[in-house]
Amino acid sequence: MPIAGRDSVMRRRDRALVRLMHHGDEPVTVAAWAASGCVRIRADAGSREGAAYAVERMRFALGVDHDLEDFHRAFKLDPLLGPVIRRRPWIRPLRRPEPFEALAWAITEQLIEAERAARIQRRLVFRYGRTSSCGTLRDAPSPAALADRAPAELEACDLAGKRAIAMVRVAREVAAGRADLTQHEPSWKRLRTIREIGSWTIDKLAYHGQGRDDCIPAGDLAYVKLVGRLAGLGRRATEDEVRAFFERYAPFQALAGTYLLMGRFRPLFNN
Numbered sequence: 001m002p003i004a005g006r007d008s009v010m011r012r013r014d015r016a017l018v019r020l021m022h023h024g025d026e027p028v029t030v031a032a033w034a035a036s037g038c039v040r041i042r043a044d045a046g047s048r049e050g051a052a053y054a055v056e057r058m059r060f061a062l063g064v065d066h067d068l069e070d071f072h073r074a075f076k077l078d079p080l081l082g083p084v085i086r087r088r089p090w091i092r093p094l095r096r097p098e099p100f101e102a103l104a105w106a107i108t109e110q111l112i113e114a115e116r117a118a119r120i121q122r123r124l125v126f127r128y129g130r131t132s133s134c135g136t137l138r139d140a141p142s143p144a145a146l147a148d149r150a151p152a153e154l155e156a157c158d159l160a161g162k163r164a165i166a167m168v169r170v171a172r173e174v175a176a177g178r179a180d181l182t183q184h185e186p187s188w189k190r191l192r193t194i195r196e197i198g199s200w201t202i203d204k205l206a207y208h209g210q211g212r213d214d215c216i217p218a219g220d221l222a223y224v225k226l227v228g229r230l231a232g233l234g235r236r237a238t239e240d241e242v243r244a245f246f247e248r249y250a251p252f253q254a255l256a257g258t259y260l261l262m263g264r265f266r267p268l269f270n271n
Helices: 048-062 069-075 081-087 099-108 114-128 143-147 151-155 161-175 184-191 199-209 221-230 239-249 253-264
Strands: 011-013 016-023 026-035 038-044
Touching (some): 016 048, 026 048, 038 048, 069 253, 081 253, 099 161, 099 199, 114 143, 151 161, 161 184, 184 199, 199 253, 221 239, 221 253, 239 253
Antiparallel strands (some): 016 026, 026 038
């Protein structure tokens, strides 16, 4: 089981990961825990439909149904991936239950350190996230909640000015249905018309929010350092060089990147 996130949405209670979600306007509390070689998920909601929705989204976020058999079979003998696959075959990418959550958090993470991004996310959650009936859990802000904000309000959460404007514009596109995040390529095309929304942000949405294992965030600092070292460049790689390096792992480029970072080369990037 992954650790609880630093954005204060996912909480750990005893052995379980617990968070609040919403099925439309209906609040749902969902918990997941490991037991006897399996993952159990329970949702408390006012309707069967709401509970089923929350369970399905938590399964997606935890990778319970993420079938890696084809990936393992294709690259078990690869000189880089093979040792990781044999030693840690359970590695899964960390996903977000809702695509908009992945998109919004990617905007907060643009070109800043992880701890500062987490502080911004916590402020957004506590100011604009919906609260559970018990008052102890908060959901990530919905598109509608952020669409109603002025950029200056998001700047007050320490989000940079241009990114605050982008966040509001993105939220309005999604809330109005003009960017339907269930439609991958069409939504990416629409979002790319917004300033400050580039390939890295779209790749983060695709990989962590839409389950696209082929969309590696190639501009990520970890990847430009990794490929610079593996390719013997003597410098950080460019985004294009990262994409070219991982093309050999298509259609699992992002998954391959996760395995290399988490399984074999993670110590290289601790400094």
